[in-house]
Amino acid sequence: MFAYAVRRVLVSIPVLIASTFIVFLVVVNAGDPVANFATSRNPAPTKAAVASFARHIHADQPVVVRYWNWIVGVLHGQWGPSVDPNLDIGHDLFTRFRVTVILVVASMLLALVLAVVFGVYSAVRQYSPSDYVITLAGFLFLSMPVFWFAVLLKQGGIWFNDQTGSAFLGTIGDRSAYLEVDTFGNQLSDRIGHLVLPVITLALVSFASWTRYTRASMLEVLDSDYVRLARAKGIRRRKVLTHHALRTALIPLTTVTALDVASLLGGVVITETIFQWHGMGEMLVDAVTKVDVYRTMAWLLLSAVIVIVFNLIADLLYAVLDPRIRYD
Numbered sequence: 001m002f003a004y005a006v007r008r009v010l011v012s013i014p015v016l017i018a019s020t021f022i023v024f025l026v027v028v029n030a031g032d033p034v035a036n037f038a039t040s041r042n043p044a045p046t047k048a049a050v051a052s053f054a055r056h057i058h059a060d061q062p063v064v065v066r067y068w069n070w071i072v073g074v075l076h077g078q079w080g081p082s083v084d085p086n087l088d089i090g091h092d093l094f095t096r097f098r099v100t101v102i103l104v105v106a107s108m109l110l111a112l113v114l115a116v117v118f119g120v121y122s123a124v125r126q127y128s129p130s131d132y133v134i135t136l137a138g139f140l141f142l143s144m145p146v147f148w149f150a151v152l153l154k155q156g157g158i159w160f161n162d163q164t165g166s167a168f169l170g171t172i173g174d175r176s177a178y179l180e181v182d183t184f185g186n187q188l189s190d191r192i193g194h195l196v197l198p199v200i201t202l203a204l205v206s207f208a209s210w211t212r213y214t215r216a217s218m219l220e221v222l223d224s225d226y227v228r229l230a231r232a233k234g235i236r237r238r239k240v241l242t243h244h245a246l247r248t249a250l251i252p253l254t255t256v257t258a259l260d261v262a263s264l265l266g267g268v269v270i271t272e273t274i275f276q277w278h279g280m281g282e283m284l285v286d287a288v289t290k291v292d293v294y295r296t297m298a299w300l301l302l303s304a305v306i307v308i309v310f311n312l313i314a315d316l317l318y319a320v321l322d323p324r325i326r327y328d
């Protein structure tokens with residue numbers, strides 16, 4: 001398995017380079033930061049200042065040279081210059097990443113737990129009233145746009161706080177600007193309160209589709225010969241479900257989860273914008289608005305690495321879930 005993982009990483013490197021180069025071309029040609037600099041200042045900058053700014057962001061170099069210098073710089077921990085001369089892209093990226101990773105991990109864990117529990121229950125109770133309710137709820141959340149659902153939950157959080165006279169459900173930012181009593185317990189409660197609504201937003205949208213995959217996979221496994229044989233041998237129904245059927249049924253869910261990481265990151269951008277989190281979502285929106293090429297590329301590169309890592313983890317989990325799979 002270790003050799004397989006190494007091969008996958010080595011194969012991912014040229015794919016990552018090719019994809020980042022294509023994206024770099026798109027980002028560079030998406031706008032002109034030099035023109036923005038020349039027209040957005042009051043008073044208007046001199047020609048020498050504009051030329052100095054162009055040299056600062058490497059806009060005076062050919063695209064291929066800029067990309068090569070950027071890749072080499074990233075390997076040395078240098079993420080390139082920002083249109084904001086006082087901003088360190090690397091520090092800004094990983095500071096925001098720590099904020100976003102909490103939201104993403106919490107959302108994925110909640111969505112997976114809900115998908116497995118309700119997907120398995122729906123399959124076992126096929127065509128029952130509870131199966132129809134879970135199916136209806138899945139399609140309902142699946143049809144909801146992320147931005148609309150996030151706004152709805154935010155307004156609901158504000159209403160809840162007004163009705164209860166508390167401020168537990170945070171609707172702005174990932175934490176409060178200040179606490180009356182700054183203790184560890186209050187800090188933890190404050191972080192959880194700010195996590196609740198964004199996590200529910202992302203989790204329920206993912207849960208909607210993941211539940212359908214779990215249900216369909218579980219139904220297929222329950223109808224397989226080896227599950228019937230296990231039941232015929234007198235093995236308890238719960239043990240058949242947990243030890244025989246569930247592990248195999250989780251393989252399609254593992255694949256879908258890995259593939260949906262990219263969509264989840266897109267949802268993070270929208271969710272963080274609505275709840276005003278200072279994470280990677282806000283960073284991308286700000287970078288695109290300012291046509292900040294290297295800051296945008298830093299976000300896209302880190303996102304691409306995350307997607308590749310999750311797909312590798314999914315491949316390795318196949319062997320854990322199904323002992324018949326071997327990576328020799």
